[in-house]
Amino acid sequence: MTFQTETVGVTDTTVGQLVTERPSRARVFEKFGIDYCCGGRKPLGQACLDRKVDPKLVLDELRKSDEVRTPERDWAALGLTRLADHIEQVHHGYLRQELPRLDFLIRKVVAAHGKDHPELLQLREVFLGFKADLLNHMQKEELVVFPLCRRLESGEVPDSVTAAGLDVPLDVLTHEHADAGLALETMRWLADDYTVPPGACNTYRAMLDGLKELEADMHQHVHLENNVLFPAARRARG
Numbered sequence: 001m002t003f004q005t006e007t008v009g010v011t012d013t014t015v016g017q018l019v020t021e022r023p024s025r026a027r028v029f030e031k032f033g034i035d036y037c038c039g040g041r042k043p044l045g046q047a048c049l050d051r052k053v054d055p056k057l058v059l060d061e062l063r064k065s066d067e068v069r070t071p072e073r074d075w076a077a078l079g080l081t082r083l084a085d086h087i088e089q090v091h092h093g094y095l096r097q098e099l100p101r102l103d104f105l106i107r108k109v110v111a112a113h114g115k116d117h118p119e120l121l122q123l124r125e126v127f128l129g130f131k132a133d134l135l136n137h138m139q140k141e142e143l144v145v146f147p148l149c150r151r152l153e154s155g156e157v158p159d160s161v162t163a164a165g166l167d168v169p170l171d172v173l174t175h176e177h178a179d180a181g182l183a184l185e186t187m188r189w190l191a192d193d194y195t196v197p198p199g200a201c202n203t204y205r206a207m208l209d210g211l212k213e214l215e216a217d218m219h220q221h222v223h224l225e226n227n228v229l230f231p232a233a234r235r236a237r238g
Contacts, residue, residue, distance in 0.1 A: 016040025016227035028061045037222035038181035080153040084146040091221035105207040123190040130183040152236040
């Protein structure tokens, strides 16, 4: 689907599908604060309504994005195994390295600035819950769901794994993605949209930059699972 000549019906297309077709569109949705990962099943029109954004503005930005014609990667064409490998190596690898670093930075910033910025105490509490839940979440994927995806593609799934046996863990993971998305939104709000306050030290700036990068990576990460890998796994199982 392109936006060069036709826009009729585009607002009825889900946000997740639009990003699946052209991943560079994610930047447009991020600009308008439209959730394309956990909220990827919403039609574009509804997503704009929820964010109180004029759909015409979003469509215009999507057209401009498509006209750039940057090389796109067809994630769906990777197949279950290569996509699961990519998520585990790139996104899970990033989180295992970045979460401890952010934990250290937030703890340090709270100690230095918590008295003047009490919202930082709430930020740390939300982050710690997010970190613990996400590490547990990744373990479920790496020990259960990703191996199952690889076996589905190779045709080695035992008869005991029914469609329901796949749907249940995928539904659980999708629900946990929504919880993670809510935590990210809360941290953004507590960090005042990552605005650097007057008198902030370099550690404070590094923390805000890290949180912003974490949110962007999680959006890409969850999009690949919710809108590409999980639907492909369901189709493969039948």
